[in-house]
Amino acid sequence: ACSHRLWPEIENTVMEQVAMAKLGVGECGAGWQLFAEDGEMKMYRREEEMNGLVVDPLKAVHVVKGITGYELCHYFFSPQYRYDWETTLEHMVVVETISEDTIVFQQTHKRIWPASQRDAVFWSHMRKLSDDQDTEGPGLWAVVNKSTELPNYPANAGKCVRVYLTVCLLCQTLVNPPKNGGPVTREDISCKITYCSVVNPGGWAPASVLRAVYKREYPKFLKRFTAYVINQTKDKPITF
Numbered sequence: 583a584c585s586h587r588l589w590p591e592i593e594n595t596v597m598e599q600v601a602m603a604k605l606g607v608g609e610c611g612a613g614w615q616l617f618a619e620d621g622e623m624k625m626y627r628r629e630e631e632m633n634g635l636v637v638d639p640l641k642a643v644h645v646v647k648g649i650t651g652y653e654l655c656h657y658f659f660s661p662q663y664r665y666d667w668e669t670t671l672e673h674m675v676v677v678e679t680i681s682e683d684t685i686v687f688q689q690t691h692k693r694i695w696p697a698s699q700r701d702a703v704f705w706s707h708m709r710k711l712s713d714d715q716d717t718e719g720p721g722l723w724a725v726v727n728k729s730t731e732l733p734n735y736p737a738n739a740g741k742c743v744r745v746y747l748t749v750c751l752l753c754q755t756l757v758n759p760p761k762n763g764g765p766v767t768r769e770d771i772s773c774k775i776t777y778c779s780v781v782n783p784g785g786w787a788p789a790s791v792l793r794a795v796y797k798r799e800y801p802k803f804l805k806r807f808t809a810y811v812i813n814q815t816k817d818k819p820i821t822f
């Protein structure tokens with residue numbers, strides 16, 4: 583994988599995205615605005631436009647009990663589960679499997695009225711990161727998705743408007759060993775999630791429409807995805 587043409591970009595993007603994900607939303611003066619909250623889940627956005635297009639960066643933080651960071655990243659990264667949890671997905675193609683932890687996808691998303699239908703072409707990379715604090719712990723796992731150009735999937739060639747996205751799912755497993763020294767069970771683990779995304783919608787769509795879509799779709803997506811992983815793993819051995 584290190585020899586692949588995308589490798590340098592993947593390496594740089596992962597480092598940059600993980601560093602950004604680790605930054606707190608700080609004092610809200612830094613421009614992050616809380617726009618959705620549900621229990622442990624908090625969703626922030628910054629209102630940003632690029633030549634008239636809404637490209638609001640999104641940062642969500644969440645803590646989920648009973649699953650590990652590896653498990654969350656595995657179900658987010660692996661194509662075979664995506665239709666189960668990604669409700670806005672109409673079609674997905676694995677264009678290239680660069681290695682077991684790096685895949686290139688083409689996805690068509692269901693049309694969200696009144697915007698025209700979108701598609702995305704992106705590489706996706708999953709990796710374990712050393713947790714600076716405790717090296718031997720379960721550590722940090724991340725999946726980074728970033729749009730890329732593919733000659734065989736030219737942008738805006740068919741009915742879809744091409745979106746440009748950069749997404750980072752950063753997960754830290756927290757283990758609270760049982761007092762009695764017994765084996766660690768799912769009651770003793772939780773996962774701290776940071777999900778960052780910047781989606782440039784490609785073609786024009788009304789700012790009010792896009793912001794309404796983001797406000798509705800992102801909380802739904804993160805709640806549905808985490809519930810899916812909890813359900814998929816509840817009767818399985820823990821994978822760190």
Ligand SMILES: O=S(=O)(CCO)c1ccc(-c2ccc(C3CCCC3)c([C@@H]3C[C@@H]3c3ccccn3)c2)cc1
Nearest residue numbers: 668670691694697700727745749783796799800803
């Ligand atoms: O985390 S991922 O990599 C998971 C892999 O699937 C990912 C997340 C989000 C998108 C995405 C692509 C297009 C659009 C819009 C833009 C104009 C009209 C459609 C949206 C809007 C925000 C809404 C949305 C939010 C969350 C989930 C799905 N829909 C989101 C794509 C990939």
